[in-house]
Amino acid sequence: MKRLYVVGSSNTDMVVRTDRFPVPGETIMGGDFYMFPGGKGANQAVAATRAGGNVHFICSLGDDLFGKNAINGYIKEGIDVSRVQVILGKASGVALITVNNEGENEIVVAPGTNAELSGNHLENMLKEDWEDSLVLTQLETPIETLIHLSKICKEKKWPLILNPAPAQELPKVILDGLFLITPNETEAKLLTGITVRDEPSAMVAASSLMDSGVKNVIITMGSKGAFFKNAEESFFTSAQKVKVVDTTAAGDVFNGVLAVGLTEGLSWKNSIIMATKAAGISVAKMGAQDSVPYKEEFT
Structure with a gap:
């Protein structure tokens, strides 16, 4: 099986349920409080591992309790953590998440050591020329690190999948020659200026991204x-109807499972x-990694 490198963030998610989101300046009483392992990179690494992938996670953690708990959790999942960078005296990343009664969320991230993941660390950790490799990454680490990762992947001819979240503009050097990008509607609009509402508008946005040099485009459109x-082709895949409890990490589950499907030659x-089914299962549960399904649940 191909090796899957997941490069990205690791956070601890602190979640509060509320009836509704507060408006600026307002304090409201929340409901249940949860603390989950999270971070877009970590969520994708866990999703890919539970889908049967050969996953090697590259991230940056502090030597605090959050960082130690994260590494122990990844080891239990079966993720290779030999390339995780631990920085002494630094705080690991955390995310503050509010979830309303409709399962929608608002998230604020304090990146901590995620901001310390450097191109030099990637260079040291990706020295080997493992022929059958695929790389998955996101945007919760510095953009300079992503540029460096893109350069490494092009040199080694490793396909790079970019989940462009959280949404931000991207330099052309990343998009030019990129194997796959997987924006949602919000991210696609930021990158292309096109509002995605349906299949025809998704076609226009995808074409725009391909004009920027991206080889393959998947625009995720929620439910x-x-x-x-x-x-060579274009098509639309419908999502299954589910009762939404919490959409946190649904996109991460999609990307992690998708990457495994590609490493398996599907x-x-x-x-x-397969990725859409897995994401649908995840939104019916609370939490990020706690909501990630196992392969037998969606295959």
């Missing part, structure tokens, strides 16, 4: 499904169908 386009359509 509607996902749209795929490359030079077609684009079958990989996306």
Whole structure:
């Protein structure tokens, strides 16, 4: 099986349930409080591992309690943590999450040591020329690190999947030659200026990203499904109807499972169908990594 490197963030998620989100300056009483392991990179690494992937996680943690708990959790999952960077005297990343009665969330992230993940560390950790490798990353680490990672992947001819979340503008050097990008509707609009509402508008946005040099595009559209386009084909895949409890990490589950499908040699359509099913299962549960399903649940 191909090796999957997941490069990205590790956080501890602190979650409060509320009836509704407060407006600026307002204090409201919340409900239940939860603390979960999270971070977009870590969520994707866990999702890929539970989907059966050969996962090697590259992240940066502090030597605090949050960092130690995170590493122990990854080891229990079966994730290779030999490339995790631990920084003495620094705080690990945390995310403050509010979830309302509709399962929607608002998130504020304090990056901590995630901001310390450097290009030099990646260079040291990705020295080997493992032929059958695929790389998955996100945007909760410095953009300079992503540029360096993109350069490494191009040199080694490793396919790089970018989940462009949290949404931000990207330099052309990243998009040019990128194997796959997986924005949601909000991220697609920021990157292309096109509002994605349905399959035709997703087609236009995907074409715009391909014009920037991206080889394959998947635009995720929440409960509607996902749209795929490359030079050979395009199609829309519907999502299953589920009762939404918490959408936290649904996109991470999609990307982690999708990456495993590609490492296993599945077609684009079958990989996306599998990833969509897994993401649908995750939104019916609270938490980030606690909501990640196992392979037998969606295959």
